[in-house]
Amino acid sequence: MTLKYAYYPGCVAKGACKELHDSTTGIARVLGIELVELEKASCCGSGTFKETDEFLEDTVNARNIALAEELGLTMMTQCSTCQGVIGRVNDKLKYGEQSQRDHVNQYLDGHHYQGTTEVKHLLWILVQDYGLDALKQKVQKSLNGLKCGAFYGCYLLRGQTMTRYEDPYHPHSLEDVFTALGATPIEYEGRTQCCGWPLASYATNASFSMAGRHLLAAIEAGADCIVTPCPLCHLNLDSRQPEVEKVIGKKLGIPILHLPQLIGLALGLNPEQLGLSRHIVSTSSVINSVLSR
Amino acid sequence: MKVSVRIRRQASRESKPDYQTYSVECSEGNTILDVLNKIQWEQDGSLAYRRNCRNAICGSCAMRVNGRAVLTCQNLVGEELEDQTELLIQPLGNLPVIKDLVVDMTKFWNNLKKVDPYVSTASRQIPEKEFLQLPEQREKLQSAANCILCGACYSECNSAAVNDDFVGPHALAKAYRVMADNRDDRTKERIEQYNQSGGVWDCTRCFNCNEVCPVGVEPLDRISQIKQTILQQEKMEDSTALRHRRTMVELVKEDGWIDESKFGLKVVTDSGRDLKGLVSLIPLGTRMVVKGKMPWPWKFKPSAGKLEIKALINAVSQHLKDQGKI
Numbered sequence: 001m002t003l004k005y006a007y008y009p010g011c012v013a014k015g016a017c018k019e020l021h022d023s024t025t026g027i028a029r030v031l032g033i034e035l036v037e038l039e040k041a042s043c044c045g046s047g048t049f050k051e052t053d054e055f056l057e058d059t060v061n062a063r064n065i066a067l068a069e070e071l072g073l074t075m076m077t078q079c080s081t082c083q084g085v086i087g088r089v090n091d092k093l094k095y096g097e098q099s100q101r102d103h104v105n106q107y108l109d110g111h112h113y114q115g116t117t118e119v120k121h122l123l124w125i126l127v128q129d130y131g132l133d134a135l136k137q138k139v140q141k142s143l144n145g146l147k148c149g150a151f152y153g154c155y156l157l158r159g160q161t162m163t164r165y166e167d168p169y170h171p172h173s174l175e176d177v178f179t180a181l182g183a184t185p186i187e188y189e190g191r192t193q194c195c196g197w198p199l200a201s202y203a204t205n206a207s208f209s210m211a212g213r214h215l216l217a218a219i220e221a222g223a224d225c226i227v228t229p230c231p232l233c234h235l236n237l238d239s240r241q242p243e244v245e246k247v248i249g250k251k252l253g254i255p256i257l258h259l260p261q262l263i264g265l266a267l268g269l270n271p272e273q274l275g276l277s278r279h280i281v282s283t284s285s286v287i288n289s290v291l292s293r
Numbered sequence: 294m295k296v297s298v299r300i301r302r303q304a305s306r307e308s309k310p311d312y313q314t315y316s317v318e319c320s321e322g323n324t325i326l327d328v329l330n331k332i333q334w335e336q337d338g339s340l341a342y343r344r345n346c347r348n349a350i351c352g353s354c355a356m357r358v359n360g361r362a363v364l365t366c367q368n369l370v371g372e373e374l375e376d377q378t379e380l381l382i383q384p385l386g387n388l389p390v391i392k393d394l395v396v397d398m399t400k401f402w403n404n405l406k407k408v409d410p411y412v413s414t415a416s417r418q419i420p421e422k423e424f425l426q427l428p429e430q431r432e433k434l435q436s437a438a439n440c441i442l443c444g445a446c447y448s449e450c451n452s453a454a455v456n457d458d459f460v461g462p463h464a465l466a467k468a469y470r471v472m473a474d475n476r477d478d479r480t481k482e483r484i485e486q487y488n489q490s491g492g493v494w495d496c497t498r499c500f501n502c503n504e505v506c507p508v509g510v511e512p513l514d515r516i517s518q519i520k521q522t523i524l525q526q527e528k529m530e531d532s533t534a535l536r537h538r539r540t541m542v543e544l545v546k547e548d549g550w551i552d553e554s555k556f557g558l559k560v561v562t563d564s565g566r567d568l569k570g571l572v573s574l575i576p577l578g579t580r581m582v583v584k585g586k587m588p589w590p591w592k593f594k595p596s597a598g599k600l601e602i603k604a605l606i607n608a609v610s611q612h613l614k615d616q617g618k619i
Binding site: 011012014015016017018039040041042043045046047048049050051052053054055056059060063067107108109110111154155157158159161167168169170193194196198199201202203204205206207209210213239240242243277278279280 | 359360361376377451452454455456459490494495497498499500501503504517520521524532533534537538541542544545549550551552553557560561573576577580581584585586587588593594596597598599601602604605606608609610612613618619
């Protein structure tokens with residue numbers, strides 16, 4: 001049976017991290033996963049709508065989920081933050097009182113949130129629905145010898161409390177994917193912690209110090225690259241890495257890959273097609289190590 | 294059952310930490326504190342740690358167990374060993390160690406003092422009878438009032454780890470507790486104070502405080518409530534943090550998705566008015582252009598459902614206004 005999902009791209013994957021959209025759709029084609037893009041969806045608010053009012057976050061995202069329900073499909077996210085925010089709203093409305101659903105539905109003109117679908121990150125879909133054995137069979141270029149450090153993102157691990165995919169302090173889904181692709185997972189302190197992105201627009205020192213300590217820990221543990229399922233983490237760890245280096249006073253130069261880019265390399269996709277040149281920190285060391293096999 | 298327990302040892306403030314492993318005979322139903330007691334009483338009297346009530350009330354025995362802060366009198370050996378093979382016990386994070394598992398909490402208490410953590414009635418006349426509080430008034434502050442000041446949230450706080458000025462989740466949960474108290478008469482000053490640097494906007498929303506709090510205070514949610522109150526103020530001095538929140542709502546209402554270049558200019562440069570902000574964006578902008586990463590406004594595609602989203606956000610905003618919430 002073909003796996004088919006309602007694809008929620010999120011803002012960043014269509015803008016500053018377009019390579020995420022390109023690599024997700026690229027690997028979906030190779031793996032035979034059908035994605036129906038939610039063209040009418042909107043930004044989840046990245047956790048800030050709740051700071052204005054929780055009802056704003058609930059209604060905007062109930063509408064997003066309703067769009068997937070109308071297609072009769074599970075919603076697929078590709079961003080830890082989108083997942084944590086939309087997943088939490090789905091948990092709250094699906095398992096909460098009918099009156100909460102009714103209240104939200106009063107505001108969804110032309111749509112109706114029913115609580116009949118799930119919200120799942122690409123990472124969880126690959127591990128749970130597609131299966132790591134099936135993924136392994138699709139590997140064209142084993143990533144043997146490549147040492148990957150995972151960077152999960154707070155919202156993916158701790159954003160949802162009612163339905164949980166894994167232990168927020170001892171997750172292993174990313175490491176399991178690395179192993180399936182032939183790469184070596186590197187464990188380091190910080191892989192479950194915050195990249196600092198939410199503070200990057202105004203508390204830059206704190207934000208970049210946060211990113212810096214985790215990147216240093218990964219390098220010290222021997223990682224060749226960091227792999228993240230969150231484009232917001234990617235922005236702070238890659239695009240801001242020059243500022244991060246300034247704040248901590250140390251050279252880093254560690255490539256940061258989006259999860260589907262790493263998978264795409266193993267599936268034999270062209271690095272250019274995966275957008276690996278659209279990074280601030282050069283990814284050539286990773287590409288060379290994979291292509292030289 | 295025999296359990297392997299690895300403990301971080303440190304003889305004094307200045308000495309180098311080391312790890313020591315003990316083998317302890319215990320049962321799944323024992324608490325982590327029972328295990329520590331067994332080690333201290335039966336194997337190694339030199340092990341230092343804090344304990345008192347054994348009943349999750351006093352907050353003395355908070356430590357890091359298998360990577361995150363817990364009350365050792367509350368967590369059971371069996372639960373901890375469900376997916377781990379040994380118990381790893383370390384002192385709380387973000388605070389200096391005095392000896393072994395005992396940390397110096399001076400900074401934690403000083404930070405608490407910074408939020409003026411007392412219900413103030415100074416400007417009122419002393420009433421003949423005590424101040425009364427209705428059950429529904431109490432309900433508003435109940436979760437924050439559960440705090441036992443154990444330090445678990447502070448230990449795992451990502452912001453406290455890098456920002457000395459940040460008062461921490463425990464202090465802000467208390468701040469909300471006094472702010473939400475109907476007997477307190479300093480709301481206006483508090484809102485201004487918590488809006489300052491070191492206050493609510495320095496929280497990075499990593500959820501660790503909510504995750505480890507042993508008594509359901511959910512400090513992050515209390516911080517969000519303070520932020521809501523701040524954002525409701527019409528006459529609040531503008532700041533990048535406030536613009537960040539307001540611009541998010543504004544741009545989603547306009548286009549459905551966020552136009553990132555517009556967002557950056559509005560938030561960081563205050564639509565071109567803040568020259569320092571503008572200058573700060575130049576290196577980032579330049580390198581994004583060079584690498585083909587720049588989200589140019591002419592390449593931005595609004596959501597096909599943008600009119601629906603605008604109507605939805607307008608209707609929700611009206612509802613919140615009617616309720617006096619925004």
